[in-house]
Amino acid sequence: MTPFTRLTAIAAPLPVANVDTDMLLPARFLKTVSRKGLGTALFHAQRFDMDGAERPDFPLNRLPWRGAEILVALDNFGCGSSREHAPWALEDFGIRCIIAPSFADIFYGNCFKNGMLPIVLDAAKVERLMADAEQPNTATMTVDLQRQTIVRANGEVIDFSTDPQRRQRLLDGVDEIAQSLTFEKTIAAHERSWRTAAPWVRELTVGFAATGTGC
Amino acid sequence: MNAPRTLYEKVWDSHQVVDLGNGECLLHVDRHLLYEVTSPQAFDGLREAGRRVRRPELTLAVADHNVPTEDRAGGLAAITDPDSRLQVATLERNCAEFGIPYVPLTSRHQGIVHIIGPELGLTLPGTVIVCGDSHTSTHGAFGALAFGIGTSEAEHVLATQTLVQKPSRTMLVRIDGTLGVGVTAKDIVLHIIGAIGTGGATGHVIEYAGGAIRALDMAGRMTICNMAIEAGARAGMIAPDDTTFAWLAGLPFAPEGTAWDDAVAQWRTLPSDLGANYDRTVVIDAATIEPMVTWGTSPEAVTTIGGHAPDPAREAEPRQRAQVERMLAYMDIAPGAALAGLPIDIVFIGSCTNARIEDLRAAADVARDRHIAPGVRALVVPGSGQVKAQGEAEGLDQVFRAAGFEWRDAGCSMCLGLNPDRLQPGQRCASTSNRNFEGRQGPGGRTHLMSPAMAAAAAVTGRLTDVRTLAR
Numbered sequence A: 001m002t003p004f005t006r007l008t009a010i011a012a013p014l015p016v017a018n019v020d021t022d023m024l025l026p027a028r029f030l031k032t033v034s035r036k037g038l039g040t041a042l043f044h045a046q047r048f049d050m051d052g053a054e055r056p057d058f059p060l061n062r063l064p065w066r067g068a069e070i071l072v073a074l075d076n077f078g079c080g081s082s083r084e085h086a087p088w089a090l091e092d093f094g095i096r097c098i099i100a101p102s103f104a105d106i107f108y109g110n111c112f113k114n115g116m117l118p119i120v121l122d123a124a125k126v127e128r129l130m131a132d133a134e135q136p137n138t139a140t141m142t143v144d145l146q147r148q149t150i151v152r153a154n155g156e157v158i159d160f161s162t163d164p165q166r167r168q169r170l171l172d173g174v175d176e177i178a179q180s181l182t183f184e185k186t187i188a189a190h191e192r193s194w195r196t197a198a199p200w201v202r203e204l205t206v207g208f209a210a211t212g213t214g215c
Numbered sequence B: 001m002n003a004p005r006t007l008y009e010k011v012w013d014s015h016q017v018v019d020l021g022n023g024e025c026l027l028h029v030d031r032h033l034l035y036e037v038t039s040p041q042a043f044d045g046l047r048e049a050g051r052r053v054r055r056p057e058l059t060l061a062v063a064d065h066n067v068p069t070e071d072r073a074g075g076l077a078a079i080t081d082p083d084s085r086l087q088v089a090t091l092e093r094n095c096a097e098f099g100i101p102y103v104p105l106t107s108r109h110q111g112i113v114h115i116i117g118p119e120l121g122l123t124l125p126g127t128v129i130v131c132g133d134s135h136t137s138t139h140g141a142f143g144a145l146a147f148g149i150g151t152s153e154a155e156h157v158l159a160t161q162t163l164v165q166k167p168s169r170t171m172l173v174r175i176d177g178t179l180g181v182g183v184t185a186k187d188i189v190l191h192i193i194g195a196i197g198t199g200g201a202t203g204h205v206i207e208y209a210g211g212a213i214r215a216l217d218m219a220g221r222m223t224i225c226n227m228a229i230e231a232g233a234r235a236g237m238i239a240p241d242d243t244t245f246a247w248l249a250g251l252p253f254a255p256e257g258t259a260w261d262d263a264v265a266q267w268r269t270l271p272s273d274l275g276a277n278y279d280r281t282v283v284i285d286a287a288t289i290e291p292m293v294t295w296g297t298s299p300e301a302v303t304t305i306g307g308h309a310p311d312p313a314r315e316a317e318p319r320q321r322a323q324v325e326r327m328l329a330y331m332d333i334a335p336g337a338a339l340a341g342l343p344i345d346i347v348f349i350g351s352c353t354n355a356r357i358e359d360l361r362a363a364a365d366v367a368r369d370r371h372i373a374p375g376v377r378a379l380v381v382p383g384s385g386q387v388k389a390q391g392e393a394e395g396l397d398q399v400f401r402a403a404g405f406e407w408r409d410a411g412c413s414m415c416l417g418l419n420p421d422r423l424q425p426g427q428r429c430a431s432t433s434n435r436n437f438e439g440r441q442g443p444g445g446r447t448h449l450m451s452p453a454m455a456a457a458a459a460v461t462g463r464l465t466d467v468r469t470l471a472r
C-alpha cells in the first residue's frame, strides 16, 4: 500500500452533507472486476449532464480544482453502501485526503485501507477550510500526518487527531493481512476452542446442486 | 459476579481472538458471504500475494446483484450484458479456484445473499457474519453480529478468517407498545431513521427491543435490522427468542438433534443482561408510528403517508434549505405538497429489505381481486428461489399476475438497477427497497420508500395511497 505522510495540494470544496456512495460512484459503474479506472465515473451525475458533457459549475470540473488531491465536505461523508469502489474512484481521480466533520463508518475504514486519509474536524474548522478551498488563491493546503496538522494558505496550523494504529499503518504503508497472519497460532487456537464451544456452526462441505432440490 | 453485558458484547467477547492494543482486536468470523460485485478485487489481492483462502467451508458465494430476473434457465450464458456476465463468470471462476461453495444461478437456493443466508440456516444466533455489502446488518435479526465490510476487509477475512475491529458504541432502540393496524416493520424502521437521521447511529451497534419488536415475526425483524445501516449503524441486532428458534428449526444448515438442544440452551444466554449499559437509548411508542413514505433522496427525508413534503422557505439554515430544495427539485415535488395522491409510474416489490414470503403475502393481500392502475408497471421480485417456489405453492403468483403485476426470478433487481430492471429518467417509483439516493434505481429515477402493502396500494391506485383506506 502507498504510504501517506505529507501532502501539499489543492483542496476542492464540496459543501454538501450526506454525500452518499451512489453519488460518489453510481451503481452502474460497479460492474468492473478491477480496482482501477473508476476516476472518470467519480461524482458522475454531478460532473456530467445527461448527454455526458461536463457541468461547468461542478468544482472538480473547474480550474484549479480539477487537480485537487484534497476534498473538504460536510457531515456524514460516504454514507450508504460498503462498496470500496467509492474510495477507489476518489483515489483514481487523485484525491488522497478528505476533510469533514463526520464520516460514515465503513467508508472511513475503507479510506485507510487504500492509503487515503479521512480527517474529522469540528464544524467550525471545516468551515474555515471550506472558505479557503473556495478561493483559488487559498485552496492549496498542507496535510502532515506525522505531525497531525493542516497548514492553511495563511499559515494557520490546525491540529487533527487520528487513531494511532491506523495512522502508523498509513505512515508505513503496512499490509494489514501480513500483520494479522503473524498471529496464526493464536487464530488456530481460537478456532479450536470455538469449535468446541459452538459445534453447531456447521461447515459447508457439500456443494450446491445446479438444479433441483439438493443443497 | 461478572458485570452485566449487552447481546453485542457477549457475541464480541466470544469471538475475540487477540487484543491488538489500543482497542483493536482480531475478531473471528463464522460466516463470510460473497457475491459478484465486491469480491473480484479481493481474490486478485490473494493471487497477487500468493495466499489461499483459510476456511473455504465457512464461506458461501452467490450471484445476486447483476443477475437478470427472467429467463434464468440458461444460467450464465443467458446474461446478455457483457459486464454483468463477466462479473458472475469471475465469481464462478474464483470459487472454483479457491474451493468456495457456490450457489449456482440455476439452483433453487439462489437469491439475494441476505435472504438465502437465513433461509439455509447459515445465519445463527451468537455468530459473527460478514459480507462485502452494507445490508449484512439483516442477519442481526437472529442475534448474530453481522455487518458490511469493504473489499480489502473481505480479502483479510478470506486470508485469515478474522477481521481487525474496534468495538462499537451501543445504542438501545426500544419500541414499546403495539403497532396500529396497517403499520409494519418497514414503517417502524423508517420512523426511527426519520427520528434520528441517517447519521444518527454512526459508530453504534443498535439493539432493537421492546414489546413491538418482540411481537414481530422474523421477516419483520430482518427488515428492521436490514435498514439499521440507513441510520448509520454498524449493525442492528435483536435478541433471539422462541420466535427465532421456531423459525430456524429444521433449516438445511441449522444444527440437529442434541446439537440443536445444546445450541438453543446456549442461545438463551445471549439476550442482554438486566442492567447492561448502552451508550445511548431511544424510546419510541409504537402507537405513534404510522405508514411511512419518503419524499426526498435520503431515507431520513421521510414522513407519514398523511404528511407533506417540507417547505424550504421555512428552513432557517441556508445549507439545510438548499438541501431540501435540491431534493424536492430532483423528486419533482412542490414545496409543502401532500404525499398521498402523487401519481407513480413503477412499483417495485423486492430487495433484501422486503422480498421474503411474508412481504409478498402482505402485498398480495392488497392486490387480490384488484388490478394495477392504467399506465403503471409493477414488478414482484422474490428474494430467493425458495421464496418464489413458496409463493407459487401458495398461489401468490396467480394473485399478482391476475392483478397485472410481473412475477420475476430472484435477485437484487431494481433495488439498484445493476441488471436490466431499471427506472428511466423522471420515472416515479413506489419501492420496498432501502435506498432512495439520486439515481439509485436508475439515472434520474425517483424513489419513494415504503412497506410492501403500501407499494401494492400504490400499484392498484396509481398513486401514493394510505393502505388503510383500502382495508376490506
Ligand code: SF4
Pocket: B065, B112, B113, B114, B133, B135, B351, B352, B353, B411, B412, B415, B416, B433, B434
Ligand atoms: S437487494 Fe439491494 S440493498 Fe439488498 S443486497 Fe441487493 S442491491 Fe444491496
